[in-house]
Amino acid sequence: MALVSFSNVGLRYSTGPEILNDVSFSLEKGSFHFLTGASGAGKTSLLKLLYLGKRPTRGIVTMFGEDVTRMKREQLPAIRRQIGSVFQDFRLLAHLSAYDNVALPMRIAGVPEDHTRRNVTELLRWVGLGEKMEAKPPTLSGGEQQRVAIARAVIARPKLLVADEPTGNIDPEIGMKILLLFEELNKHGTTIIIATHDADIIRRFGHPEMRLQDGTLIMPKSGVKAA
Amino acid sequence: MTRKIFQKYQYDIALESGVGANLVSWATGLMVFFMTLAIAVNIGLASITDNWVAGLSGSLTVELQPPAPADGKEKVSDEQEKAFTTLAEKIAALGGTHAGVTAGRVLAQEEVLKLIEPWLGTAMPADLPLPALIDLTLAPDADTAALKKDILAIAPKATVDTHDDTLKDVTTLVNTARLFVMLLSGVIMLLAIVAISGMVRAKLAIHHQEVETLHLIGAHDEYIARQFRHHTLKGTLKGAVAGVAAMLLTLYAIGQMTRTIDSSLLPDLHLTEKDWALLVAAPILAGALIAHLTAQKTVMKALARLD
Numbered sequence: 001m002a003l004v005s006f007s008n009v010g011l012r013y014s015t016g017p018e019i020l021n022d023v024s025f026s027l028e029k030g031s032f033h034f035l036t037g038a039s040g041a042g043k044t045s046l047l048k049l050l051y052l053g054k055r056p057t058r059g060i061v062t063m064f065g066e067d068v069t070r071m072k073r074e075q076l077p078a079i080r081r082q083i084g085s086v087f088q089d090f091r092l093l094a095h096l097s098a099y100d101n102v103a104l105p106m107r108i109a110g111v112p113e114d115h116t117r118r119n120v121t122e123l124l125r126w127v128g129l130g131e132k133m134e135a136k137p138p139t140l141s142g143g144e145q146q147r148v149a150i151a152r153a154v155i156a157r158p159k160l161l162v163a164d165e166p167t168g169n170i171d172p173e174i175g176m177k178i179l180l181l182f183e184e185l186n187k188h189g190t191t192i193i194i195a196t197h198d199a200d201i202i203r204r205f206g207h208p209e210m211r212l213q214d215g216t217l218i219m220p221k222s223g224v225k226a227a
Numbered sequence: 228m229t230r231k232i233f234q235k236y237q238y239d240i241a242l243e244s245g246v247g248a249n250l251v252s253w254a255t256g257l258m259v260f261f262m263t264l265a266i267a268v269n270i271g272l273a274s275i276t277d278n279w280v281a282g283l284s285g286s287l288t289v290e291l292q293p294p295a296p297a298d299g300k301e302k303v304s305d306e307q308e309k310a311f312t313t314l315a316e317k318i319a320a321l322g323g324t325h326a327g328v329t330a331g332r333v334l335a336q337e338e339v340l341k342l343i344e345p346w347l348g349t350a351m352p353a354d355l356p357l358p359a360l361i362d363l364t365l366a367p368d369a370d371t372a373a374l375k376k377d378i379l380a381i382a383p384k385a386t387v388d389t390h391d392d393t394l395k396d397v398t399t400l401v402n403t404a405r406l407f408v409m410l411l412s413g414v415i416m417l418l419a420i421v422a423i424s425g426m427v428r429a430k431l432a433i434h435h436q437e438v439e440t441l442h443l444i445g446a447h448d449e450y451i452a453r454q455f456r457h458h459t460l461k462g463t464l465k466g467a468v469a470g471v472a473a474m475l476l477t478l479y480a481i482g483q484m485t486r487t488i489d490s491s492l493l494p495d496l497h498l499t500e501k502d503w504a505l506l507v508a509a510p511i512l513a514g515a516l517i518a519h520l521t522a523q524k525t526v527m528k529a530l531a532r533l534d
Binding site for chain 1 (some may be wrong): 439441
């Protein structure tokens with residue numbers, strides 16, 4: 001059974017034009033995809049549907065075997081906790097330290113503090129922020145903020161990882177390290193979808209590509225099943 | 228619980244910074260200040276009524292008009308004076324001889340003068356004719372109508388005051404005032420609810436993006452509401468304690484100022500330990516409860532509109 005399934009999904013903001021139209025695809029458990037397309041093609045909107053930041057205006061979205069399109073809002077947190085999201089604008093909480101930002105998903109899930117401390121410390125060291133755990137996001141560079149955002153997305157070992165340009169602001173060496181972390185998570189069963197413009201990365205890792213053009217998923221390549 | 232509220236609590240939402248971080252404390256402080264005043268007034272009025280009722284019920288006052296000089300005479304004769312005094316003592320002697328009276332006493336001239344002092348002042352002429360006032364203490368099951376009849380049999384021109392009408396009027400007046408004060412407390416509480424609710428909504432609007440991020444990470448509404456609740460409760464308790472303290476100081480200052488006022492015009496006001504405990508605890512507890520419930524309801528209602 002597919003982990004994520006979109007069937008004739010459409011999305012519009014308010015009364016504006018449809019940003020996504022008739023998008024249909026399914027992602028198998030443990031798959032890894034790159035989402036590409038020109039600016040304004042609808043990549044961020046598709047990712048919003050994937051991390052449940054929006055619900056479609058039409059069509060059906062199924063995640064982890066549940067129809068989330070008409071799901072009661074009280075049920076959404078349980079689904080969202082299985083998704084790790086790297087937002088385009090990071091969405092870090094400015095008054096919390098890097099450590100506390102990364103610890104958030106575990107605290108929300110009620111994980112004991114000693115377990116949280118061990119994991120967060122280890123992960124922040126791994127992404128090169130071991131010395132900046134107590135730093136607040138406004139004092140960090142763009143690349144450092146992005147690494148905090150990535151660490152927060154993966155800390156709770158999500159079943160689905162959705163990332164919007166996760167290597168956009170960081171130097172190539174760290175970017176490669178981050179992608180290797182994603183590869184490692186993927187090997188352990190996490191389904192990953194990354195929006196990127198970087199053709200080098202797509203070529204280098206060789207994962208299938210989903211291409212959006214004017215709101216339509218036009219060319220699902222190998223590994224993506226058209227629903 | 229208090230330790231838990233005041234210990235360092237980490238908010239995921241930056242509720243403790245920015246414009247209006249202390250607005251809840253100020254609003255609650257003012258609410259509690261006036262609520263404490265309302266309770267103090269209420270307790271005071273109740274105490275005054277109780278004092279009056281205790282002083283007047285179970286007793287009866289007989290008033291004998293002083294004798295007038297005989298025709299053609301300038302002064303009252305010694306015989307008239309003697310008859311007047313004897314009559315007063317005869318009525319007072321009902322205490323112990325009459326079944327409905329346990330004790331009787333003719334008020335001394337100084338006591339009578341003290342009673343009329345608020346109206347006539349202290350500079351009264353020495354030969355001012357004063358009535359005789361006889362205070363009779365009634366037995367618990369005394370038949371006041373029969374007693375009144377017996378007194379009038381002794382002194383047909385006597386005025387017998389059972390205090391019933393006075394007590395009824397005073398009690399009605401004080402109870403109306405107490406009801407008004409309680410209504411005022413209700414209005415103050417309502418205003419506090421509106422103010423706290425408005426402030427919580429404003430905070431939700433200011434921190435909309437943080438709330439949305441927490442939702443996207445998987446936080447339940449309750450997780451977010453808990454932070455608003457804690458923040459509001461903390462602000463409320465701070466404001467409430469300050470409000471009560473300010474009002475107690477005000478009451479103390481009023482007490483000091485009124486000490487110089489002629490006490491014969493003011494009824495005796497005495498607050499018991501229970502009254503003081505109510506005065507301090509009720510506004511704080513009411514403030515905390517109002518804040519807790521208002522914050523919870525406002526946040527949950529607002530979050531329910533988000534997806």
